[in-house]
Amino acid sequence: MTAPRLAVLIAALCFSVPLAYKVQATGAAPQTAGAVGQPSPSTAPPPRAVFDKYCITCHNQRLKTAGLTLDTTDLAHVGDSPDVWEKVVRKLRTGAMPPPGRPRPDKALSTGTVSWLEGELDRAALEHPNPGRPTLQRLNRAEYHNAIRDLLALDIDAASMLPGDSAAYGFDNNGDALTLSSALMERYLGAAAKISQLALGEVRGSPATDTFFVPTDRNQGIRFSDDMPWGSRGGLSTSYYFPVDGEYEFQLRLKEGGADGGFFGVTEEPQQLDLSLDRAKVWSSTVGGPAIAKVRGDQRDQKVLEALHFRLPIKAGSHLLQAYFVQRTTAFVEDLFDPYLRRDPYRDGNGEPAISSLTIAAPSARGQLNAAAALGTPPGAGGAGDDATATANDSPTLRRLLVCRPASHEAEAPCARKIIETLARHAYRRPVTDADLQVPLAEYRDGASRGGFESGLEMAVRSVLVSPNFLFRFESQPAAAAPNSPFRISDLDLASRLSFFLWSSIPDDQLLDLAARKTLHEPAVLREQVQRMIADSRSDALVSNFAGQWLQIRNVSGFRPSPEVLFHFDDNLREAFQRESELFFESIIRENRSVLDLLDADYTFLNERLARHYGIPGVYGERFRRVSLPADSIRRGLLGQGSILTDTSRPNRTSPVLRGKWILENIFGAPPPPPPANVPELKEERDPAKVLPMRAQMAQHRANPVCAGCHAQMDQLGFALENFDAIGEWRDKYSSGSPVDAAAELPDGTRFDGPTGLRNVLLSHSDDFLTTITEKMLTYALGRGLEATDAPAVRQIKRAAAGTNYRFASLIQGIVTSTPFQMRMAEDAN
């Protein structure tokens, strides 16, 4: 095979997997009531001649190129082979077929053919809907966290209780990937035990401790966030749930690495260190000073630790804790003029001490007693009224959980039942039956017999939180449903699909009530509920979980650029990257903007640190605010943001390949296949004098026809971003001194230059982008990979959103009313 022919073949291969549609045998399913959507008109006759002329030279019985035979396929029954025809649609839409060098139909003919095919496929899908069937989903860590928040008004640190979840098809809510090992089961048991203790304010046994660490590369020379008090520097801020009124024990630790290996920055100069609770200073101490500076080694560290060890009486509930040093105005004078330049995070600050961790220990029983006196809490305070057995503690959690409080011993069992029933209804996301209550009630009796009412409740909560009814999202199937036929899911299952999609959490009372009344599926009701849910702050979950994974914002916390070459990077910048992208995506949701704004919005969100990083003047302070970007701004849209530019770089250099791949995957929806075996990656030269210009390096790469098929496109997209270094800072020259060349040319001859040029290219492919975001969102909404049979739904969602110019809410409305979201394929007969 000659090289050019091979290249064509590879190009074809490269485009052969743009969407991982799996082949699925789907028999013609009987039509069911309530199919969603409208068919596209399909009047034109089958364009047999087009296929005969342009396709079957390769795709015929004899050659079977790419396993595809179009010469014998029946164009009268396109709908019978969606897996084949959706691929053809994709190829024609992206212009990947016919391959370069072959005769091609003109644009109108090609478009007409695709439209006809889509019409046929859509019509068939409407007649025989195939909504697919998600695998039984386990709650992932984010959903578990939110469910606990909504069940118990408890903001747990889920990452300290449960491991992360593996993803498939780009999202970690994929039912197939959410396996359950015994190690995870142990975590669920542990989490349930801890949460139930927190909820009931039961502190038993040895005090449990929690420790919060400050990232070692956080610049603690400055006030690191707008959340911190004015005049503070460094430290940490955390919201912490105090389970019970009591005297809590605290231990602050300082960063180590001083000359003698001990705590850093303990000198004759005293440094004030404060702790505040809900923004009021509650404790203060001094680190350093003439006396302690004289002590050496371990003894000094010991003394420092003792000074940072203290107890505080605290009322139960969630409180904001902040620990920080007080900024000294006697700091180096140049700081005052240009703190940004002066405070290079990779220099040892000004020799000032920094905080490394904060540990909190729950009080012992005695601590609770002392605190009761200190806090002046009368027994039974906090809305418990005249209930004799009410605890001295009160908290939002107890108020949420204890829907009744027994006034007598006799009242305990019925009250417990009421509490457990209410909890289980929310946790299991449906009305509960007596059978559902058997196990938790038995646990209640067991616990109550040993430690009374609250111990009983604690055991019951624990049992609910490890119940399969809570941990798994079961969907019911009508007894009458014929195997492998589609049916509309119940209103209760719809409520859960909605809440897990939009909130990553359990449905609230309103949803459950509507579902129980079986009215949730009614179009007007559904529409209103979705509007309400998007407006609710719980839809922030779409930012952290959907955008966090699609746009890979979640990776920001793991960024570790090499400090040797990218010494402007530190934790402060890391946080700013994340904040910018989150606020940006959130603005699309909250303001119901067109999702096309993701590519080209005329604004972003910056604080001083990030603005300086981006070279944008006039932004001062740590607070993030909306900043307008002019039409030619290099920072417009996602591809101007540090989070994405860094995510697609190596720790020490940029990679046009990774950036191009990111664009293909997330904008064009055409992920390139992994490189074949035995092909070396880009050659690397460490000696700056010998470094070939980036272009020359990449040209070597594309000289290989095996690589060229994908790289000809991928690399060019990445080239346009070369002015952004590996942490997204603008550069005109490489460290070698050679100028950056950001001109690029796609295989189809499109030429563009730099980020603004790239942006125009992306906007000219906005239809691809709209397909991509719809597919990604539908994948996320369903918790399964998409099949060829889902393509009609994707088109329908897009069509429906076109009227609003693809505003965010219209895409969401389209998804929740789509066939795969509203329906489900009945199980096979066993």
Added chain:
Amino acid sequence: MVITKIALPRRTFIRGMGATLALPFLDAMVPALSAVPKGAPRFAAIYVGNGANPYAWIPTSVGVGFELSPTLKSLEPFRDRTLVISGLDNFQATDQGDTGGQHPRAAPAFMSCTHPKQTEGADVRAGTTIDQMIAQHICRDTKLTSLEVSVDRNDAVGACDHGYACAYLNSMSWKTPTLPLPAETSPRFVFERMFGIGATAEERAARSHEDHSILDGVTQEVSKLRARLGSRDRLKLGEYLDAVRDVEQRIAKSESSNSDFAVPEQPVGVPETFREYAEIMFDLQALAFQADVTRVSSFMMARENINRSYNEIGLPEAHHAMSHHSNNPEKMKSYAKLNAYHVETFAYFVKKLQAIPDGDGTLLDHSVLLYGSGMSDGNVHNNYDVPVVVVGGRDQQIKGNRHLRYPKGTPLANLMLTLLDKFDVPLKSFGDSTGELDLLAGV
């Protein structure tokens, strides 16, 4: 460049309340070992992705008293216990017609010698790995059947090859062909799995009792649910029930075993440097062996395709990128340096096991440690002649101080089959094995 280094976190980084003294972590206690059967066999597998530079890895001489290669130098103190094996092919990790996927296939194929299926869907499938088969045999009485740990976060997004579920990259241990075991990355979680939760024996016992009762309830609920579920959901629920039973067994075993030991201060955080993180994980595995919590562990020390950079040893390039060295001498040197650093970190574990008395000797005497990668030279991205070292195994009649070079085309499965045999799991064949490596004990 005017950069002074950031203060590196010390081991105290993982401490919360309490001790300031820089006691070696977890060494502060020694469990009462009376309950531990003398000299029980142990098995640990350590996997490092992205292959190794073969020119610096493969010793130039073969046989007894061979000269250790530059990469393996740090195993010199344990030369007598070290068996370097070259020439083995991780053939089941090759593409065999699949698209890409060299990385995701490498680790699951390593100890299963089964070709992992290309999929992101419900049909994820590789093979049962030898650590799990050994565990089924030698861990019947221990609290945990096995321990799987890693120092790489498993929830980074966009890191998994297109067309392959992330489980392939994350899991080197497969309990069954369809159940990849996720590796635990939190030292504290590992610790709690090993010792239970609670500071005293009474607290732990109370906790066990309660958990037992809770799990009983779960079992009842599952049986109620099963009746009304479809077949696929039932399968998934079966997985859940298996996990519940495993935990029940663990609880039953810990209730019956001698719980009279002082539990060490538990680690609370995660060290930021690779070395400290890996050492903590090794400490925990050594402790698990010492306290006989389990006898089998697997440690994903560097996941395939990982892009960690190692600034602490002057290697700012990402691991995976470094492995694609393009035969650039400078880059190959860096790659070899990193390989050596990993081996050195592994040597820490060997040393640790050698220092812990166990039965008639030390833990090392009773342990077989398998160290290797499912890929050979990262640059060519293939799975032929993969780097493998076996350390320890005195009791299993594995003789060290040797470099064995097998002829081209010898399947890695032959080594796995031999190791299974060493642990009295006799099989006629395993994966694509063609026979045992009869030379393993010989010379």
